[in-house]
Amino acid sequence: MKRNLLHLLVPVTALALSACGTLGPNTQNQPFDYPQSDGFAGNFLAGKVAQSDNADDAAAQYLFRAQKLEPGNDDLRRRTFLALISDGRIADSATIAKQLLVEHPQQDLFAVLAVTDADIRAQNYQAALDTINTLPNRGLNSIIRPIAQAWLYTALERRSDALAALDSLQINKGLAPLSEYHRGLILDYFGDLNGAERALANAYGDPADAPLRAAEALGAIYERKGQNQKAELLYQSYMDRHPQSLVMPYHLERLKKGEPPLSTVLTPASGLAEGYLDIATLLSQENAVEPALIMAQFSLSLRPGDAVTKLLVGEVMEIQKRWPEAIAIYKSIPENSPHSWNARLREAASLTEIDQNDAAISLLRTMINERPDRADALIQLGDVLRATKQFSRSADAYSEAIDRLGGAQNVGWRLLYRRGISYEQAGQWDKAEQDFLLALEMEPDQPYIMNYLAYSWVDRGMNFDKAQEMLKRAVALKPDDGFIVDSLGWVYYKLGHYEKAVTQLEHAVSLIPDDPTLNDHLGDAYYQVGRYHEAEFQWRRSLSFDPSADLRKEVLAKLNGKKPATGTAATN
Incomplete structure (x- = not known):
């Protein structure tokens, strides 16, 4: 069976935190009316x-x-x-x-962090430090405590104690870059630009591969030392490694205009906010969603206007299916911010989740005209149009994106795959097949391309042998993917190999029990081997899973006595 969406899964590891309970999402996305x-x-x-x-x-x-x-x-x-x-x-x-x-x-x-936050607001840094010191040095505390201590010692002008507090992070090699990053920020606060430069340059190895904030901080040090050429080289190198970044082009343009760096010396409060943001990001990467949100909120409490933190809060809210709140967060990022572009892309994505597709399309079209050098808004527009079954327009959006990226040979398989789906759904098979074949050249073992192309061939009564071999390979690569397993079973059905089709289609339905098309296919196969009662049962199951109007009509016809179409033993 074909799928209209990319299913590219990124594995994550859950991080257990006893300090916070697990809260379940409102999966129905209904408005709250308490x-x-x-x-x-x-x-x-x-x-x-x-x-x-x-x-x-x-x-x-x-x-x-x-x-x-x-x-x-x-x-x-x-x-x-x-x-x-x-x-x-x-x-x-x-x-x-x-x-x-x-x-x-x-x-x-x-609770410790909330009391500490209140003391920092009151500029009672010693009280805040005393509260932080009560934390036992275990679990997440072993990251939060030294960073908080370092910045609170900084607020108390105790430089050596601040730097010493970070040393405990060095025990864990994975946290050493974080320790050096904050060491550089603290040295910057105390006016030691040379020490800050050394720490920031060493924190993540090649600064062009460092996290964005670390690269920005080092660039700001270069600028304040009057080393604008080094800053320009860093920003350009970072942009070369991360061509979609909008932040570094912003800094390069600012340098040309002779404007000062945005990244100035942090205050102790904003430095601690940066630490909280770093921890929130780590938690988010480990899929510890609620703790990540809480740490990001603590960061915003100390540094309310930070756009990067707002982006993280919005993304976590999206995971929690709190799309209206995410939209509000994204809208709060001003359009003159270098992070506005990403915020508006996320806003458009959230709008589609609450069925405000027209608003999303309007926003994306505005962005497309605003930045004719970028393709990301066009790709996202293509996705929205495809999801709303505007397939010809979707293909046009993808085509314009491909043109902006330098042509079909210069884009990855994913974009060609998406356009191929839109062409196929719009009835432009020749163009769709060309995209699928080119995508397969780029990624020969990509099971989703093989599945969609082979299933499309079978649907059109062509290339059965190629489709069969292609789907066997796809099933070998993705044995637990019910849609791909179904596609192979449907090839067997079309070839008239009904017993083999039954075996394959039963396995597909066991993997995805509630798909209407898979159940309909199994019903047809049962019918062809004389298992009529089981066929009727599967067709009725198909109707219970909200099939499309066309599929519903076909299934009802079969339940009313119409025989399902037979396969053919002919191959071509």
């Missing part, structure tokens, strides 16, 4: 449901009300605290955080 109540029970129940739905704004609102009505409720206190910090209401959480620390000293990381 009861209004002045009483404890109504607010508590509404807040509890909202929290289980990842509606942190509503959860914070209702649980905060309930907590005021019953301040002695321990479970409620914890729920309210988590909802408040997840929603970014760090200041509102401080009183509850202090109560939690009284009840569970040294056991609540996020």
